[in-house]
Amino acid sequence: MRSRGPDDGLAFPSHSPAKAQDRRTVLIAGVISALIFLAVMPFAKVQLAEVRAFIPSYQAALAIGDLLTAAMLYAHFNALRSRALLLLANGYLFTALMAVIHALTFPGLFAPEGLLGAGPQTTAWLYMFWHGGFPIMVIGYGLTKDRDGAPVTSEAMRSTIVASILAVLVAVVVLTLVATVGSSGLPPIMTGQNYTPVMNDVVTAVWALSLGAFLVLWLRMPYSVLDLWLMLVMVSWIFDIALAAVLNAGRFDVGFYAGRIYGLAAGTFVLIVLLFRKTRSPT
Secondary structure, eight states: OOOOOTTGGGGSTTTSBOOHHHHHHHHHHHHHHHHHHHHHGGGTTOBOOOOTTHHHHHHHHHHHHHHHHHHHHHHHHHHHOBHHHHHHHHHHHHHHHHHHHHHHHSTTTSSTTOSTTOOTTHHHHHHHHHHHHHHHHHHHHHHHTTOBOOOOOHHHHHHHHHHHHHHHHHHHHHHHHHHHTTGGGSOOOEETTEEOTHHHHHHHHHHHHHHHHHHHHHHSOSOBHHHHHHHHHHHHHHHHHIIIIISSOBTTBHHHHHHHHHHHHHHHHHHHHHHHHHHHSOO
16 A cells, blocks of 8 residues: 655645635635625515425535535545544535435425424424534544544555444434434424524524634634635534524524525535545646
């Protein structure tokens, strides 16, 4: 097995030092994102029509994009032996699977109460688990991004990836069971299509995780190209939660739709930079 030289990782966004152009691009995208957020924020509670087709379309696109991102990150982990990339790949796999489960349990989409034994609180709690789990993985990435593992055999790498995927699957199954079978033990955060006062406490904790993930990335210099785009992902994630669960009143209002558009944008940033850098990498 060939040992990696000092420059072998430079073709990968996780190991490419961020340049001034990269910083400008991400900054411009962040400013545009913030301006759109400020423009939409006053109208977050305006009720709109229930477009049921929006949910499966949005979440199918999100799940596919996150699965592709996870696959590319697992491949990068296999090449670079970076535990940080493994954690990030697990995070994207987690979001892809949770998006699917969330859609399956959404009331009125595939069944009046949702599939998988969903109750009136299931979908809302799955959203919280989903949007709380990903930033935890990003925090893990930020704290370990400078620690690459020692060279190991290809068989050991495959075993590590398989074990990680299985761990994510177990976590998704457990959280799904908590939100379905165990939903009676969770505090109610939905009443009909609207939020209960308990929602404020729950979503504040989830929101704080996203902010914490951004701060961890921001404080861990020097930045790679991937670090910059992940910061933009977390900014969009914060706007997503703010519009879809903090500033709005419930389902199918302006905040509900706009927040999910932010979520879809956040799900594409890393995929785009991985694909773009791959096409520019030397062969």
